[in-house]
Structures are given as C-alpha cells and as structure tokens.
Amino acid sequence: MSAITTPASPISPRAILFDAYGTLFDVHSVVAAAEQLFPGRGDALSQLWRRKQIEYTQLRTLADPSGAHYAPFWDITVDALRYAAARLHLADSLTRAAEKRLMDEYTCLSAFPDVVPALKTLRERFDIPLAILSNGNPPMLDIAVKSAGMNGLFDHVLSVDAVRAYKPAAAAYALGTRAFGAAPREIVFVSSNGWNIAGAAWFGYATFWINRGGAPVEELGVAPRGIGGGMAELVAFIERGAP
Amino acid sequence: MSAITTPASPISPRAILFDAYGTLFDVHSVVAAAEQLFPGRGDALSQLWRRKQIEYTQLRTLADPSGAHYAPFWDITVDALRYAAARLHLADSLTRAAEKRLMDEYTCLSAFPDVVPALKTLRERFDIPLAILSNGNPPMLDIAVKSAGMNGLFDHVLSVDAVRAYKPAAAAYALGTRAFGAAPREIVFVSSNGWNIAGAAWFGYATFWINRGGAPVEELGVAPRGIGGGMAELVAFIERGAP
Numbered sequence: 001m002s003a004i005t006t007p008a009s010p011i012s013p014r015a016i017l018f019d020a021y022g023t024l025f026d027v028h029s030v031v032a033a034a035e036q037l038f039p040g041r042g043d044a045l046s047q048l049w050r051r052k053q054i055e056y057t058q059l060r061t062l063a064d065p066s067g068a069h070y071a072p073f074w075d076i077t078v079d080a081l082r083y084a085a086a087r088l089h090l091a092d093s094l095t096r097a098a099e100k101r102l103m104d105e106y107t108c109l110s111a112f113p114d115v116v117p118a119l120k121t122l123r124e125r126f127d128i129p130l131a132i133l134s135n136g137n138p139p140m141l142d143i144a145v146k147s148a149g150m151n152g153l154f155d156h157v158l159s160v161d162a163v164r165a166y167k168p169a170a171a172a173y174a175l176g177t178r179a180f181g182a183a184p185r186e187i188v189f190v191s192s193n194g195w196n197i198a199g200a201a202w203f204g205y206a207t208f209w210i211n212r213g214g215a216p217v218e219e220l221g222v223a224p225r226g227i228g229g230g231m232a233e234l235v236a237f238i239e240r241g242a243p
Numbered sequence: 244m245s246a247i248t249t250p251a252s253p254i255s256p257r258a259i260l261f262d263a264y265g266t267l268f269d270v271h272s273v274v275a276a277a278e279q280l281f282p283g284r285g286d287a288l289s290q291l292w293r294r295k296q297i298e299y300t301q302l303r304t305l306a307d308p309s310g311a312h313y314a315p316f317w318d319i320t321v322d323a324l325r326y327a328a329a330r331l332h333l334a335d336s337l338t339r340a341a342e343k344r345l346m347d348e349y350t351c352l353s354a355f356p357d358v359v360p361a362l363k364t365l366r367e368r369f370d371i372p373l374a375i376l377s378n379g380n381p382p383m384l385d386i387a388v389k390s391a392g393m394n395g396l397f398d399h400v401l402s403v404d405a406v407r408a409y410k411p412a413a414a415a416y417a418l419g420t421r422a423f424g425a426a427p428r429e430i431v432f433v434s435s436n437g438w439n440i441a442g443a444a445w446f447g448y449a450t451f452w453i454n455r456g457g458a459p460v461e462e463l464g465v466a467p468r469g470i471g472g473g474m475a476e477l478v479a480f481i482e483r484g485a486p
Binding site for chain 2: 052055056058059060061062063064065068069071079080082083086087091168169170195198199202203215216218219220221
C-alpha cells in the first residue's frame with residue numbers, strides 16, 4: 001500500500017554509523033548456552049528473548065518519548081529474558097544462576113566473523129570516521145566493544161541512554177548527526193535490523209541494510225539506499241561513494 | 244528488574260473502554276481462509292501478519308509521534324500481510340485475489356464467542372457507558388462492529404485515526420478520557436494484548452487484561468488491575484467495583 005520513497009542522489013559519506021546489537025554483535029550467539037540450560041529450547045528462547053527486548057524498548061519510548069518509562073537496555077534485556085522464559089514455560093528452570101549465565105553471555109556477545117576485518121578495511125582504506133549508535137547502555141557497550149576486539153576502531157560509541165529514547169525515535173538518531181556535525185544524508189547508517197533501517201531512512205540517513213538472513217524489505221514505504229548480505233558488501237558500497 | 248507499581252485504590256468506574264482487535268475481534272479467525280490458500284501455513288501466516296501489523300503501527304508512531312509517518316490501519320494491515328507472505332516465501336502465491344480474500348476476511352472478523360453476551364450483560368446490569376478505543380481506522384471499525392452484531396452496544400467507537408498516533412502513545416489513550424470527560428483512573432480499559440494493557444496502565448487507566456491464552460504478564464513494571472480468562476471475569480470484576 002505504501003509508496004516507496006526513492007533514495008536521494010549519491011553522497012560522499014562524512015561518517016558511518018553502526019547499529020550494534022544484531023548488526024556487529026550476534027545476539028543469537030547466546031543460543032549454545034541457552035541450549036545447554038534448556039535442551040531443545042535454546043533457539044526458541046533466544047528468538048523470543050530478542051523479540052521482546054526490542055518490543056520493550058519501543059513500547060517504553062512510544063508511551064512517553066520524553067523518557068518517563070525509560071529503563072536502561074541492560075534492565076530491559078533481563079526483563080525480556082524473564083518474559084521469554086515464562087512464555088515458554090521455562091521460568092522454573094530460569095534459576096538465578098541460569099539467568100546470570102545467560103546475561104554474562106549477552107555481555108560478551110560474539111561479533112559476526114566478517115565485522116572486525118571489514119571495520120579495519122574501512123579504517124585503512126577511507127578517511128571516514130566510524131561510530132556506533134546503539135540502544136545499549138554505556139557499560140554494556142563498553143564491555144561488548146572490548147570483548148569483541150573492536151577497541152580503537154570507532155571514533156564515537158554513542159548510546160541512546162544519553163537521551164533516554166530508543167530507536168526509531170528521532171531523538172536517538174539525532175545523536176549521530178550531533179556527534180559529527182553533519183546532515184543526516186551525509187551519514188551512512190548501517191544495520192541488520194529492518195525496522196532500524198526504516199527508522200534511520202525516515203530520519204534522513206543514507207541507509208545500508210546488512211541483510212544476513214535474506215529477509216524481505218520491511219513494508220514501511222522507505223527503501224534502504226543499499227543492501228548487502230554482509231560487511232564486504234558495505235565496504236564495496238562505500239568504495240562506490242554510497243550511490 | 245523493573246519494580247511492579249501497585250494498582251491504586253478501588254474505583255467506581257465511569258466508563259469501560261475496549262480495545263478491539265484481538266480483544267473483541269478474533270484476529271486469528273482468518274486462519275481458515277489462510278489455510279485454504281496456503282495449505283499447512285495458515286497459522287504461521289496469521290501469526291506473523293498480526294505481529295508485523297502491530298509492529299508497523301508502533302514504528303510509524305515512534306519515529307514521529309506527530310504523525311508524519313502515520314498510515315491508516317487498513318493500509319498497514321495490507322503492508323503487514325505482504326511482508327508476512329514474503330517472509331514465509333509465499334509471496335508468489337499471494338495473488339491479488341488471495342490478498343483480497345484475506346483482507347475481506349479481516350474486514351469481517353469473528354467476535355470471540357463470549358463478547359456479545361458479556362457486552363449485553365454489562366449494558367443491562369450496570370449504568371456505565373461502553374466504548375471502543377481502537378487502532379482501526381473508522382471505516383474498518385464500522386464494518387467490523389456491524390458484522391459482529393455489536394451495533395448499538397457502544398456509546399462511542401473511538402479511532403486513533405483522529406490523532407494519527409497509535410497505541411501505546413498517550414495521545415491515542417487520551418481519546419478515551421476526552422470522550423467521557425473523566426480521569427484515566429475512573430475508566431476501566433480492557434484488552435487482551437499485554438502491551439496495550441501496559442500502555443493503558445502507564446496512561447493511568449484501571450486496566451483489565453483478558454488473558455485468553457494464559458500468557459505471562461509483560462515485564463514492563465506495571466501490573467494490570469484485574470486479570471481474567473474471558474469476558475465473564477470482566478463482568479464479575481465490574482460487579483465488584485473494579486477492585
């Protein structure tokens with residue numbers, strides 16, 4: 001039903017902003033631990049956990065964009081885990097020890113294998129600053145970046161915690177334009193999350209969707225500027241001037 | 244992680260507001276038609292369709308609460324159907340005729356069997372006005388109310404279309420307080436959707452969650468004032484003065 005907006009003319013990007021969870025960090029790298037704790041249900045738990053985590057961030061900001069119902073991403077991640085376990089009738093097995101084990105896993109998520117090499121290539125080959133713009137709260141992001149071996153690769157690690165509003169609220173995306181003193185269309189925003197790509201496109205960013213799972217484009221009336229199956233395609237996209 | 248807010252003291256409700264889709268109307272009554280069109284996939288399509296429909300309403304309002312990305316619920320429902328079909332690799336089978344058939348089904352959803360009898364009981368037994376407060380746009384709601392045999396049972400049929408903001412945005416919930424000239428805590432808000440109950444509770448409504456599926460309470464830090472498995476429990480709750 002919704003008309004697709006055509007992307008604006010090519011730009012020479014002044015910065016590249018990365019979504020973190022699901023894009024750089026593989027949120028489903030917790031599956032192995034979940035499977036050990038809940039045999040046969042690890043994948044289902046991981047999927048529902050992630051879905052509720054995103055839903056809770058959005059509900060809290062939507063109900064009051066000024067942040068009255070804001071809770072840090074860490075707390076929401078615990079809440080989502082508890083809900084997911086209860087929904088799957090695993091609450092009795094989610095002992096304090098099991099919860100701690102899963103949250104520890106979440107603290108040190110694996111990066112997708114193509115992420116660190118591509119970030120290094122981007123830094124070496126182009127004179128474009130890189131940054132993270134994440135829903136994660138600063139202590140979470142700090143540990144995650146370090147444990148994934150991404151230290152020193154980013155000029156900024158921006159957390160929506162500064163504005164107490166989760167993506168796709170405009171206040172969250174505006175952290176990126178403010179950090180670089182650039183217009184949205186001068187910044188490439190990278191995410192694997194379709195909803196995040198739509199939100200960033202609405203905000204005006206030049207979006208690149210890393211579509212690792214071969215999902216369809218979200219039916220939200222905005223097309224990503226670029227789409228690729230992994231980080232190598234992002235490097236090629238930047239090389240072509242983010243056309 | 245989130246502390247549960249305890250409900251306020253008992254009230255004598257001045258109005259009862261009903262969420263429509265999923266609460267009065269069974270959104271999964273489309274499964275039979277979906278199953279005929281896509282054998283073995285009807286349930287999966289219906290579940291994903293509904294999930295994307297809710298997600299798209301929330302994303303559009305969250306990205307701009309003033310309504311810049313608002314689209315009517317009918318359009319979003321079509322968008323969500325198209326996405327769900329594509330995601331399940333059924334896009335080639337979603338012909339125009341199939342899409343029309345499913346949207347026709349959506350236009351005339353069945354009411355849950357306990358809904359009309361309970362609404363009639365509420366009207367007969369109590370001097371409390373009843374209303375719908377729905378994400379549905381007015382033409383959709385109009386047909387749905389008529390085709391489900393609910394004509395004349397409601398004092399108001401309120402659509403968020405009037406404010407171009409979807410629940411759980413406060414502007415959407417405020418349609419109810421405005422229609423009745425009452426404070427939120429004087430109005431009982433009824434929904435089967437956990438996220439909607441949380442949003443209504445944040446707004447200040449006295450909430451009653453019709454938990455047909457035996458789901459856990461959402462981990463959003465707000466408890467429903469009342470919970471029941473169906474509409475009969477709502478009637479009993481009102482009889483007790485919405486304690």
